[in-house]
Amino acid sequence: MVIKLTLLYYRNLIKAGDSKKVVLYLIIGLLMVGSFGTQCFALAASGAGISVPVLMYVYNCFFCLLAGVPSAKAVLFGFKDYDTQMSWPVSESAVVASRISIFLIAEELYAFLLLIPAFSAYAYFERPGLQILPIAIILIVTAPVIPSVVGSILGGFVAWLGGKFKGGKAFQYIGLLAVLIASMSFGMLSSRFSQPGTGGTMAESLKSLAARLGPGILFANAAAGSWLDTFLFALLSVAVCLIFMLIFGRSFRRMNSAVTAVATRGKFKQKKDAWKSSGVFGAMFKKELGMLFGSPVYMLNSTFGALMLIIVSAVVAFVPLSKILGVFGAPADALPANEVMTAYMLPYIPLGLGWFAAMNCTTCASISIEGKRLSSLVSLPVKASRILLAKFLVNIFVNGVCVIVCGVLLAVRFKPDTLTAVEIFAVPLLFSWFISALGLRINLWLPKLDWTTEQQAIKQSASAFITVFAGMILAMVPIIPAFLVGVHTATLWAMPVIALISLLLTILIFPNSERKLLKLI
Amino acid sequence: MLEIKNLSKAYKAAKGQIHKAVDGLNLHVKPGDIYGFIGHNGAGKTTTLRCVAGSLAFDEGEILVDGVSFANDPIGCKRRMAYVQDNPELYDNLTAYKYLKFIADVYQVHSDAVKSRVEYFAGGFEILDKLGDPIGSYSHGMKQKLALIAALIHEPKLLMLDEPFVGLDPKAYVTLRGFIGEIRERGGAIFFSTHVLDVAEKICNRVAIIKNGKLIIEGDMQTVKGDTSLENVFLELTEDTANGD
Numbered sequence: 001m002v003i004k005l006t007l008l009y010y011r012n013l014i015k016a017g018d019s020k021k022v023v024l025y026l027i028i029g030l031l032m033v034g035s036f037g038t039q040c041f042a043l044a045a046s047g048a049g050i051s052v053p054v055l056m057y058v059y060n061c062f063f064c065l066l067a068g069v070p071s072a073k074a075v076l077f078g079f080k081d082y083d084t085q086m087s088w089p090v091s092e093s094a095v096v097a098s099r100i101s102i103f104l105i106a107e108e109l110y111a112f113l114l115l116i117p118a119f120s121a122y123a124y125f126e127r128p129g130l131q132i133l134p135i136a137i138i139l140i141v142t143a144p145v146i147p148s149v150v151g152s153i154l155g156g157f158v159a160w161l162g163g164k165f166k167g168g169k170a171f172q173y174i175g176l177l178a179v180l181i182a183s184m185s186f187g188m189l190s191s192r193f194s195q196p197g198t199g200g201t202m203a204e205s206l207k208s209l210a211a212r213l214g215p216g217i218l219f220a221n222a223a224a225g226s227w228l229d230t231f232l233f234a235l236l237s238v239a240v241c242l243i244f245m246l247i248f249g250r251s252f253r254r255m256n257s258a259v260t261a262v263a264t265r266g267k268f269k270q271k272k273d274a275w276k277s278s279g280v281f282g283a284m285f286k287k288e289l290g291m292l293f294g295s296p297v298y299m300l301n302s303t304f305g306a307l308m309l310i311i312v313s314a315v316v317a318f319v320p321l322s323k324i325l326g327v328f329g330a331p332a333d334a335l336p337a338n339e340v341m342t343a344y345m346l347p348y349i350p351l352g353l354g355w356f357a358a359m360n361c362t363t364c365a366s367i368s369i370e371g372k373r374l375s376s377l378v379s380l381p382v383k384a385s386r387i388l389l390a391k392f393l394v395n396i397f398v399n400g401v402c403v404i405v406c407g408v409l410l411a412v413r414f415k416p417d418t419l420t421a422v423e424i425f426a427v428p429l430l431f432s433w434f435i436s437a438l439g440l441r442i443n444l445w446l447p448k449l450d451w452t453t454e455q456q457a458i459k460q461s462a463s464a465f466i467t468v469f470a471g472m473i474l475a476m477v478p479i480i481p482a483f484l485v486g487v488h489t490a491t492l493w494a495m496p497v498i499a500l501i502s503l504l505l506t507i508l509i510f511p512n513s514e515r516k517l518l519k520l521i
Numbered sequence: 522m523l524e525i526k527n528l529s530k531a532y533k534a535a536k537g538q539i540h541k542a543v544d545g546l547n548l549h550v551k552p553g554d555i556y557g558f559i560g561h562n563g564a565g566k567t568t569t570l571r572c573v574a575g576s577l578a579f580d581e582g583e584i585l586v587d588g589v590s591f592a593n594d595p596i597g598c599k600r601r602m603a604y605v606q607d608n609p610e611l612y613d614n615l616t617a618y619k620y621l622k623f624i625a626d627v628y629q630v631h632s633d634a635v636k637s638r639v640e641y642f643a644g645g646f647e648i649l650d651k652l653g654d655p656i657g658s659y660s661h662g663m664k665q666k667l668a669l670i671a672a673l674i675h676e677p678k679l680l681m682l683d684e685p686f687v688g689l690d691p692k693a694y695v696t697l698r699g700f701i702g703e704i705r706e707r708g709g710a711i712f713f714s715t716h717v718l719d720v721a722e723k724i725c726n727r728v729a730i731i732k733n734g735k736l737i738i739e740g741d742m743q744t745v746k747g748d749t750s751l752e753n754v755f756l757e758l759t760e761d762t763a764n765g766d
Contacts, residue, residue, distance in 0.1 A: 262654075262655050262657045264651075264654045264655075264658050266653070267650045268618060268649065268650055268653035268654075269653075270639075270640075273632075274618070274622075274636070275625060275632040275633075275635040275636050275639070277625075277626055277630075277631070277632055278622075278626050280627055280629065282626065283622070283626030283627050284627070286619075287612070287619075287623045290612070290614065290615050290619055291612060291614060291615070294612075294614025294655075295614050371610065372610040373612065375571065375576040375606070375610075376576070376604075376606065376610060378576045379571075379574040379575045379576040379599060379604050380599065380627050381597075381599035381627065381628065382596070382627055383596065514595075515578070518577065519578075521576060521577060
């Protein structure tokens with residue numbers, strides 16, 4: 001029964017006959033495995049040995065926690081068919097087990113992407129013998145369990161507290177953001193151990209880092225070939241999962257009611273200008289913003305790039321470069337003076353900001369998030385092109401505000417020449433245009449309207465996968481010629497090219513908008 | 522108020538076959554009509570309503586709302602009407618106030634008019650105090666009431682309702698009947714689908730029965746039902762056609 005309920009979810013996610021999406025998922029998955037694989041093989045080739053799977057395990061914990069916290073509410077609680085499933089002659093524990101399975105299968109993706117290349121690289125260079133194969137399989141399957149459980153407890157707790165009082169949504173954002181930043185800090189800390197060529201020292205350092213994760217030390221010893229630690233790690237993971245299922249299952253209905261409760265605001269009082277008109281387009285734009293900021297899952301997943309933009313800019317503006325590089329393991333005494341490093345790095349900042357701007361995409365889920373409401377939206381007396389334009393401009397707006405804040409911050413801090421100053425604003429804005437157009441076009445092509453949890457539309461849809469991945473890769477393209485022809489020249493050449501691509505994508509979106517939207521319903 | 526001429530809409534069915542959901546439908550809803558649209562599940566009622574609402578593209582035919590052709594001026598048509606789905610999907614993360622404000626802005630209703638209409642309609646449905654709450658906290662019936670308020674807020678000439686009485690409490694049902702009567706009095710029309718034949722018989726002055734996308738009978742309620750009940754006529758006609766008559 002648990003398997004049937006779990007399959008029901010995934011069959012709904014990828015409908016039968018929807019081979020186009022399956023092929024796309026496979027291509028993206030292979031590209032991501034290739035990307036992580038290159039890193040793993042490069043590390044292993046430099047003699048990092050056992051450190052490679054341990055490092056990827058640390059990353060796996062980071063990703064599972066990062067993804068698990070906002071997902072908990074959407075997947076474990078308040079799913080659309082909750083009432084239907086609970087009314088079936090199925091035990092409550094079967095429903096609970098199926099929801100946890102759905103959650104863990106989704107999180108398992110990170111373990112596959114990170115640990116398969118890591119163990120492959122380790123096995124190829126270190127030749128640990130055939131015993132590594134069963135050990136690796138056990139570790140890959142069980143690795144996401146503990147961080148995912150921790151993430152879901154944290155996410156559920158934040159959602160529960162957020163639903164308790166008026167203004168709880170703001171609390172949810174702050175809570176989720178805090179967990180996000182804590183996880184990112186941990187990820188950054190671990191990256192200092194990823195410098196190749198440090199051999200045994202690196203392995204020891206990673207072991208000590210893994211030890212901080214608690215069961216991580218078991219993973220590190222298990223990856224080195226210890227069957228006892230493999231057994232203990234798997235046992236611990238299974239035990240944590242079963243205990244979680246047991247506790248969760250015993251009070252599932254009560255927890256679901258608590259987590260999904262929406263705080264009401266008491267008697268409605270009309271303010272003086274409560275109904276002052278915003279105009280048709282203003283209304284559409286405000287509705288889009290309301291949908292974005294009204295859903296913690298949508299906001300945190302779609303504005304991740306904007307958050308990164310602000311965090312990175314604030315760090316670069318207020319923390320000396322030597323200290324930042326020190327966090328990544330660079331020896332302070334070997335670094336040049338801060339002024340020298342600043343002069344060297346400053347021209348690269350526009351492209352860096354552009355990369356983060358290209359990670360910020362609300363449009364790739366903006367059609368999908370409408371779900372069955374798309375039909376009502378299309379029946380309103382608004383041109384379809386305006387509906388799309390509102391969705392398009394929300395991403396530009398969110399990115400634009402962040403780019404202006406970050407640009408001013410960096411311009412004041414580094415006092416760049418005029419050209420660089422213009423680039424600091426123009427490059428990320430161009431990338432915002434590019435990713436907004438790309439996301440919307442892909443979402444028009446691959447919408448996910450029949451979702452039962454927002455998560456399916458926002459995070460697990462082909463549209464979101466392709467847009468975010470393509471955006472990140474394409475935004476890195478101008479960085480390569482920057483090392484060959486100089487960063488200013490590369491940036492100046494990249495800008496019109498990005499503008500042209502963005503223009504072409506935009507042209508592909510707006511003509512025949514009504515026909516395009518009606519085709520989706 | 523609403524003219525549907527030779528409307529056809531087909532869907533792709535399994536194995537490349539075509540299923541005609543609406544087949545050459547002709548209807549005329551006049552100002553002041555409360556027009557009941559009756560048929561079995563899958564008869565083509567919702568498809569017809571969605572084609573008129575503009576949320577579904579149709580293959581053939583013409584739709585005119587208040588004399589305005591949908592093909593020539595879809596926005597003008599939509600501005601003259603309102604459509605409430607049988608299971609309204611609203612924006613759970615928005616408050617009811619924000620949702621009504623959005624609808625009022627989209628239909629370009631003057632702020633003074635919005636204020637008085639919201640007070641009137643939301644007061645009538647007894648949810649005025651709850652407009653500050655997120656729609657996600659609403660029950661099904663409250664969502665239905667909110668969707669109706671949103672439909673009434675711009676005083677449409679044509680109000681289209683898909684199973685409007687499902688989910689409403691008895692008091693809200695009486696209130697809605699009152700609002701429908703007011704639209705009729707000012708020369709508007711109501712075109713609605715229902716399975717509740719008693720209700721249709723009680724409040725409609727005209728009725729149409731549809732089966733397999735085709736119109737079986739249409740006309741004044743009294744003429745259609747004669748001396749018997751609407752339920753008897755409906756059962757008789759739909760069984761007759763099912764037997765190939």
